[in-house]
Amino acid sequence: MGIISNVLGIVAEYNPFHNGHVYQLQQAKQQAKADLTIIVMSGNWVQRGEPALLDKWQRTKLALSGGADLVVELPFQFAVEPAHLFAQGAVQLLSMLGCNRLAFGAEHPELDFEALVANQPTDASSHFKRFDETYPTLFNDYLQAQTGLNLRASNDILGFSYVAANQRLAQPLKMIPIQRRGSAHQDTGIERGTTIASGAAIRKAVKAGEWTVINQMVPADTARALRKEQLISWTDYWPYLRYQLLVSSLADLHDIYQMSEGIEYRLKQAALVSATFEDFLWAAKTKRFTYARLQRLCVYILLQVNRVALPTELRYARVLGFNSAGQQHLNRVKKASKLPLISRVTDDWINGPFRLDYQAGLMRQMLSGVDQDRLQHAVIESS
Amino acid sequence: MGIISNVLGIVAEYNPFHNGHVYQLQQAKQQAKADLTIIVMSGNWVQRGEPALLDKWQRTKLALSGGADLVVELPFQFAVEPAHLFAQGAVQLLSMLGCNRLAFGAEHPELDFEALVANQPTDASSHFKRFDETYPTLFNDYLQAQTGLNLRASNDILGFSYVAANQRLAQPLKMIPIQRRGSAHQDTGIERGTTIASGAAIRKAVKAGEWTVINQMVPADTARALRKEQLISWTDYWPYLRYQLLVSSLADLHDIYQMSEGIEYRLKQAALVSATFEDFLWAAKTKRFTYARLQRLCVYILLQVNRVALPTELRYARVLGFNSAGQQHLNRVKKASKLPLISRVTDDWINGPFRLDYQAGLMRQMLSGVDQDRLQHAVIESS
Known part of the structure; x- marks a missing residue:
């Protein structure tokens, strides 16, 4: 060649x-x-x-x-x-x-x-x-x-x-x-x-x-x-995300990478009342957070990515x-x-x-x- | 009276x-x-x-x-x-x-x-x-x-x-x-x-x-x-316990109340290979841990009960x-x-x-x- x-x-x-x-x-x-x-x-x-x-x-x-x-x-x-x-x-x-x-x-x-x-x-x-x-x-x-x-x-x-x-x-x-x-x-x-x-x-x-x-x-x-193949979406992870949000203390949630503006309170509340991931996003959404930013935050929570800078x-x-x-x-x-x-x-x-x-x-x-x-x-x- | x-x-x-x-x-x-x-x-x-x-x-x-x-x-x-x-x-x-x-x-x-x-x-x-x-x-x-x-x-x-x-x-x-x-x-x-x-x-x-x-x-x-009524057993919680064991670092698991003798390594391994809670207990069991002790440890993990003395x-x-x-x-x-x-x-x-x-x-x-x-x-x- x-x-x-x-x-x-x-x-x-x-x-x-x-x-x-x-x-x-x-x-x-x-x-x-x-x-x-x-x-x-x-x-x-x-x-x-x-x-x-x-x-x-x-x-x-x-x-x-x-x-x-x-x-x-x-x-x-x-x-x-x-x-x-x-x-x-x-x-x-x-x-x-x-x-x-x-x-x-x-x-x-x-x-x-x-x-x-x-x-x-x-x-x-x-x-x-x-x-x-x-x-x-x-x-x-x-x-x-x-x-x-x-x-x-x-x-x-x-x-x-x-x-x-x-x-x-x-x-x-x-x-x-x-x-x-x-x-x-x-x-x-x-x-x-x-x-x-x-x-x-x-x-x-x-x-x-x-x-x-x-x-x-x-x-x-x-x-x-x-x-x-098995296709995977947030629907499959939702029970685990919800569990992690419910079981984690506010202090532990606060330590998650990119958690800011006190949104951990909103996320915990939204997790308790939401039946699906879509419901949850809708309940948690604020004007300052895009859906993409919220979803990335959800990944960090699910994976327990700590605030320690990546x-x-x-x-x-x-x-x-x-x-x-x-x-x-x-x-x-x-x-x-x-x-x-x-x-x-x-x-x-x-x-x-x-x-x-x-x-x-x-x-x-x-x-x-x-x-x-x-x-x-x-x-x-x-x- | x-x-x-x-x-x-x-x-x-x-x-x-x-x-x-x-x-x-x-x-x-x-x-x-x-x-x-x-x-x-x-x-x-x-x-x-x-x-x-x-x-x-x-x-x-x-x-x-x-x-x-x-x-x-x-x-x-x-x-x-x-x-x-x-x-x-x-x-x-x-x-x-x-x-x-x-x-x-x-x-x-x-x-x-x-x-x-x-x-x-x-x-x-x-x-x-x-x-x-x-x-x-x-x-x-x-x-x-x-x-x-x-x-x-x-x-x-x-x-x-x-x-x-x-x-x-x-x-x-x-x-x-x-x-x-x-x-x-x-x-x-x-x-x-x-x-x-x-x-x-x-x-x-x-x-x-x-x-x-x-x-x-x-x-x-x-x-x-x-x-x-809805009856609940460990079978219902098993996916969440498994997720928590997989996602937690060994250091975080070590901080769970009553985690001792390095059993966190065994638990993490067992979680990866076990399909059911019964399989998991069987895989994790050692002579020094009764099933009751293991199960209590599982509750502490699921609830994220920290080592900080109760x-x-x-x-x-x-x-x-x-x-x-x-x-x-x-x-x-x-x-x-x-x-x-x-x-x-x-x-x-x-x-x-x-x-x-x-x-x-x-x-x-x-x-x-x-x-x-x-x-x-x-x-x-x-x-």
Whole structure:
């Protein structure tokens, strides 16, 4: 094989892997003239504070058969965080894995993301002290006042965050915004005649068992996995979250990561009176908390993530799967980079830096009975 | 009404209230020439570390219709403890409620309990440091060596503990041992033709749905409650216990009350591989831990009872129910005793001394949806 010059990175959740992702992969590879494509993927919990429908191994298989060469897990410390921290971890990881291109889907790829980043407030705290709006709303208002541009669509916001994180790298990657097709990220409607819908719309169809719709919107492998495998949602975790909220003292709840503004009182009250997770969110919601922020808080409570600040530096890369090209690249990374590559999770990792990722997987294993880390080997895709 | 001179106390769990209890109440009242009978009853968790099948309010109703005049809850801090602490709290409570008689069922009421108490080792720790036997076994071996008497039957052991606790009172009560009828406490067999069986045997019949047996062994009111009400067992709590064991760090588990000898490692391992509570107990069991001790430890984990020593003094009496004679007696106690009598649980109590009892009830409410403390009023039996 020749010299690898264009290594493309994509940040993804694949919850689940659908036709829009297939299209994005194809477009990205073409525009980046990619010799190799690396996916940094959320594990068993996604950025908006929800369990992934399919586990990280099932989603890795789908990503590899959909065109990825290498899939690496975005550690929990970044995966379940607001966009700027999520992007920071993901971009750093792609960079350390030897990527020099980063493609991302955006509602408005024509936006001048660099200009937006240059205009972001240097001291965020002084601008966002209003308590009647969520942070994303205030942030967008600010940018609009500064640049006249609107940054409300969720993939535009993520794109902005990737660009901002990229600018902080010693060797920034070439950024490739790609026009998203189909409905918006959180839009749950399905358009007639299309084969592309948002993840949210597909998850809604899965919940409703609308298999005609699903079959139309996802590759056959994904449809098969969605039928065969145990799918997990907050509904499955709700009894455990509720129990933890009821049994924990207010002092212990206060010590949970990101618990702020005394919301622990509200959460405890809401847990007592709510029958379902949806009821609970509705009862707990305030104007200052987005649903995503509330849901992330719920993940921290369920996993008992303590207020002790999460490490912000990247300490390892957990390899989820690869094909032969991906494996050859991994060997090069091993030689060139100091980043530990985890392909087998030992007790030292579980009781050390990997603990939180292990816990995140253990919560899934508790429900599904399927080991997530201790016994799992990287998925090898034969091409 | 005349002067009340014989106030009888009985310590009970009524899990559930059965014909043996009816017989014991009748015998005790007769032998004590009781003017009034007070029951100190475990709440929603019993001494062996199990949830009561019926909740404390349902059991209070049955006790009142079965002949009790007043039912008071034994606080959790005593109710879920080994026999000597259980007895200490219960006897102290009966004494503070103005009892001067205490009746208890025993397998061998003819035993000289006073002599046994007099012969108990003064320094227990020096005698019981063998790690190949449980404490009860070592204790019995010791007593047998000292007195030639055998103290293996569980109600004899409780009787011994009542007598020991009684001797520590400034004004000891008159003790009235009553011959237990039917099978032994933990014997789960049912004898043909009898109408009395042990609580364990009846719970087993309930689990198996053997209604012919149950109807024969319990009063009609109990049978009705067992059919109508939600019955709770460890099977219902097992998912939550398992989750708590999996999510808690070893350090946090180590801080649980009565966690000792490094058993937290075993419990965590056992939780991962066990599908049912029975599997779990079997996997976690060691020679040094009785099943009762293990089960109590499970309650402490489920309720997150911290190692911070539980208060050993009695701080309140929670009134569960009464008839008019019981109510008149309560009024006398209010005037004569400094012990706070709780009939309504306020936030001050919940966030203060009553917290653990509240938590114990909240865990039941979580499953049944039936409030246990905040909204409940004492049961009033019209006679």
